[in-house]
Amino acid sequence: MKVTEAALPFLPLCRRLLPARLADLSLALLKATALELAILAGHVLLYPAGIIQERRGPDAPALPIPKGTPKLPAEAKPPVVLLHGFIDNRSVFLLLRRSLSQHGRQQIESLNYSPLTCDIRIAAELLGRHIEQVCERTGSRRVDVVGHSLGGLIARYYVQRLGGDTRVRTLVTLGTPHSGTRVAPLANAHPIVRQMRPGSPVLEELTRPAPGCRTHFVAFWSDLDHIMDPLETACIEHPDLTAVNIRVSGVGHLALPVHPTVATGIREALDTAHPGEPSTGRAGGLTVA
Secondary structure, eight states: OOOOTTTOTTHHHHHHHSOHHHHHHHHHHHHHHHHHHHHHHHHHHHGGGGSSOOOOSTTSOOOOOOTTOOOOOOTTOOOEEEEOOTTOOGGGGHHHHHHHHHTTOOOEEEEOOOTTOOOHHHHHHHHHHHHHHHHHHHOOSOEEEEEETHHHHHHHHHHHHSSGGGTEEEEEEESOOTTOOOOOGGGGGSHHHHTTSTTOHHHHHHTSOOTTOOOEEEEEEETTOTTOSSGGGGSOOOTTSEEEEEEEESOOTTTTTTOHHHHHHHHHHHHHOOTTOOOOEEEEEEEOO
């Protein structure tokens, strides 16, 4: 979806009344907000289709690919496991899954965890069992994981605290509160939200030493992510982890697993990231027009 100035007739007035830099920021924020609302509406429609766990195994139906779309060779790429965020389900990955499939990823699975899940540790154990099943079913020794928001935190806990680095080659996180987020204090009634607050026992566990961790981390964070407070909490800062942080401009929290520009960045991260690479800190960003 592209938001034009014709659709927002008051923007020229804003540009005249506000400094140029502030006006451009307001325009980007309006575009990102409009996109978030459109994605939210679409996701509400798709949500029921993602409630049930997907069928797995040789009899599972393949994801439909539009006619005329070239399919690139798989080149023995590892399976990809997709993990959704808080109060969500696998339907959020419909477009990302299609993008990965079109570019050679033949084994892609999504895992639903219950919205009633109250502990990141328990969810991480569930993820670990699922990944073991994927490896057994596919014959692969390792997998790649993409986690949105809370899903990225669950996957990181599995890798760092439950020995998951033996199974996870690359972990890509999208808008994940690695250092905790202060947004929506009223949501503290839910235990798993309290675990996503700065200084929580779970997040303190993730700051502990992790020598020899074999997983490569790639964290996408956005300058317009309304769920991350502060924004940089979506970055991974740990001396023992091989991590790259990629800044995305002009994309909100809900759009991260949906936007085609981000999908391209995810594919590149999965195709080029290898354990043992030196940490490069914050990498270059992606800009969405």
